[in-house]
Amino acid sequence: MSQCLFCQIINGELNATIVYQDEHVVAFNDINPQAPTHVLVVPRRHIASLNDLTDEDDQLIGELVRRSAAIATSRGIANGGFRTVFNTNRDAGQTVFHIHLHLIGGRGMHWPPG
Ligand code: 5GP
Ligand code: ZN
Numbered sequence: 001m002s003q004c005l006f007c008q009i010i011n012g013e014l015n016a017t018i019v020y021q022d023e024h025v026v027a028f029n030d031i032n033p034q035a036p037t038h039v040l041v042v043p044r045r046h047i048a049s050l051n052d053l054t055d056e057d058d059q060l061i062g063e064l065v066r067r068s069a070a071i072a073t074s075r076g077i078a079n080g081g082f083r084t085v086f087n088t089n090r091d092a093g094q095t096v097f098h099i100h101l102h103l104i105g106g107r108g109m110h111w112p113p114g
């Protein structure tokens with residue numbers, strides 16, 4: 001979807017600091033980081049939200065989750081801990097409708113979130 005912000009980043013039409021990419025997954029720094037590490041891990045394929053997933057996406061979602069842990073390991077924050085979040089729709093504050101897994105870490109965090 002050419003009007004989608006994250007599709008534009010994936011296609012190289014919009015700048016972002018890419019920290020990982022492969023055939024299915026791209027990860028880049030959040031423009032407004034909420035912690036020392038704040039990476040968005042996204043599928044190359046446009047999927048608007050978790051509400052739009054099908055059985056065929058199980059492998060892809062697994063790749064997003066495992067990649068977030070691998071990035072945390074590479075940053076040295078895996079043992080200390082990190083948070084992974086998918087925001088879905090209005091009540092969760094989703095603002096970009098291309099699935100993205102927030103990887104947030106490098107500082108202590110509170111629970112429940114705001
Ligand atoms: P959401 O609220 O939809 O879960 O998260 C969207 C995230 O995308 C926010 O954390 C926001 O800072 C980030 N974001 C919005 N626009 C851009 C952009 O143009 N570039 C990058 N790298 N991140 C963005
Ligand atoms: Zn998209």
